[in-house]
Amino acid sequence: SAVISQKPSRDICQRGTSLTIQCQVDSQVTMMFWYRQQPGQSLTLIATANQGSEATYESGFVIDKFPISRPNLTFSTLTVSNMSPEDSSIYLCSVSQDTEAFFGQGTRLTVV
């Protein structure tokens, strides 16, 4: 099973600023996934991050708002840009191994 270290675990940010979330995996994985979980909601896939190519964004999510980096097979970052209170959510990174999804510890973001 994959072990994913995600940080920060939580942050409180001012509107208009940006926050970068990092995920480090203990093994090489082809794809990493970024999810958002708004209060009381389920997980929604933001994008799929592939090493060596641009991330693939789901409907409703754009690169300008959620730029993603994937410099190697064990690491990825998600930036939440120009934040507003509506961006207050839990953000989770995930990888897939043997059809099972593993998750980082999550980042609880509050925008004030």
Added chain:
Amino acid sequence: EDKVVQSPLSLVVHEGDTVTLNCSYEVTNFRSLLWYKQEKKAPTFLFMLTSSGIEKKSGRLSSILDKKELFSILNITATQTGDSAVYLCAVDLKGTYKYIFGTGTRLKVLA
């Protein structure tokens, strides 16, 4: 559009009760169905189901899949306060590595 629907949305029971959580799905290219328990932030894996009619069991938890009727149930017997959590159902799509998550069932077990 692929979708996963869970019911009930929330449930309050007393310790010792048995609960059944439901997950139905309408997806193209089904590969497997997974159940997760989410207590604080990160979901933790419970079961993966790929074949109909085969019950997976772990302690007081069990789950089964019906691929004909497109649903799964998660049973928890003799519930404890530590079972209080959101239970998420997700469907893994063949060929995409994507998971479609349901809305979750929020379970609260009272002492």
